Amino acid sequence: MDWQKIEQLIDKYFEGTTSLEEEMVLKNYFSQENVADELKQFQPLFSYLQLAKEETAPNKTVLKSKKPFKKWISIAAVFILIASLTTIWNLKATDSQDLGTFDDPEIAYAETLKALELLASNVNYGMESVNYINEYEYSKNLIFKN
Amino acid sequence: MNQNEFVSIIQPFKDKMFRLAKRLLVSTEEAEDATQEVLVKLWNKNQELKQFNSIEAMAMTITKNYCLDQLKSKRASNLKIVHNNYTDREAGLQQRIEDQDTLSWVEKIINDLPEQQKIIIQMRDIENCEFEEIASILEMNETAVRVALSRARKIIREKITNTHHYGLAKN
Incomplete structure (x- = not known):
């Protein structure tokens, strides 16, 4: 192709009015050996533009295959765990604290007496069993006769 | 869409994304990171991807925006990217450029x-x-x-x- 025609294309190129095909013609022209001296100055530009397209991304694209719902599952799990722990704890706390109360002091007194009597009778019952220990003492004395 | 399908979709324009990122960010590493980031973003959009008529155009837009954001935040923190890639250019390409x-x-x-x-x-x-x-x-x-x-x-x-x-x- 004669260089006047190429020169016209170059002018068009710098005006930004060349088509992709015309730009291809220019690139091909400059990639061959015999470029007209008048146009030599543009050779590096077009060679660079062609060369720059050859650069490739380093092949290390590793995709983290994280699916968004997995995150939600773990968040939900933690939430449920915390919720259940707090309810269990609250249940235990109310069990031991809510003992009821009496408004009338006389009934309260009677109830206290009742409770103390219950305690006392249980303690006595315990004491009865402890009395058997004396039997050991007695037999020990029989055997060792001190 | 599984990972293999995704990779085969992005394969044709992955290099194009990288080259755009490198044009803007200059450094090869930064361009690599940017490409990676954009791919992860695309992957996370996974389900929506099929609705777009050109995934490539979208990928290029995201790459452009991501790189411009990077540059903006670098400038905001008064760091200027001055990078010459002395050693890490592809051997063949570097040879020819030299x-x-x-x-x-x-x-x-x-x-x-x-x-x-x-x-x-x-x-x-x-x-x-x-x-x-x-x-x-x-x-x-x-x-x-x-x-x-x-x-x-x-x-x-x-x-x-x-x-x-x-x-x-x-x-």
């Missing part, structure tokens, strides 16, 4: 352009995209893209002819 030293200053001239013009030169002159595509990625109209492209090309021409006439690059 063989013709002139090519590396063409690269420098392009990298010195304002961001928008850089993107347009990258998309049009390197990736050979239609104006329509560039316009949609940059959210501009086609006429504006043409004007900016012509301006960018003229800046490049001016610097090239200066260098050509003086016989040496001024910077």
Whole structure:
């Protein structure tokens, strides 16, 4: 192709009015050996533009295959765990604290007496069993006769 | 969509994303990270991807926005990316660029352009995209893209002819 025609294309190129095909013609022209001296100055530009397209991304694209719902599952799990722990704890706390109360002091007194009597009778019952220990003492004395 | 399908979809334009990222961020590592980030973003959109008529155009738009954000945050923290990639360029490419030293200053001239013009030169002159595509990625109209492209090309021409006439690059 004669260089006047190429020169016209170059002018068009710098005006930004060349088509992709015309730009291809220019690139091909400059990639061959015999470029007209008048146009030599543009050779590096077009060679660079062609060369720059050859650069490739380093092949290390590793995709983290994280699916968004997995995150939600773990968040939900933690939430449920915390919720259940707090309810269990609250249940235990109310069990031991809510003992009821009496408004009338006389009934309260009677109830206290009742409770103390219950305690006392249980303690006595315990004491009865402890009395058997004396039997050991007695037999020990029989055997060792001190 | 599973991972293999996804990889086969992005494969044809992954390099294109990387080259755009590198044009804007200059450093190979940063461009690599940016490409990776954008791919993860796309992967997370997984289900919605099929609704878009051009995943490629969307990927390029996300890449552009991500890189511009990166540059903005770097500038806000007063860090300027000055990166020359002395060692990490692909061996073959670097060799060829060194063989013709002139090519590396063409690269420098392009990298010195304002961001928008850089993107347009990258998309049009390197990736050979239609104006329509560039316009949609940059959210501009086609006429504006043409004007900016012509301006960018003229800046490049001016610097090239200066260098050509003086016989040496001024910077």
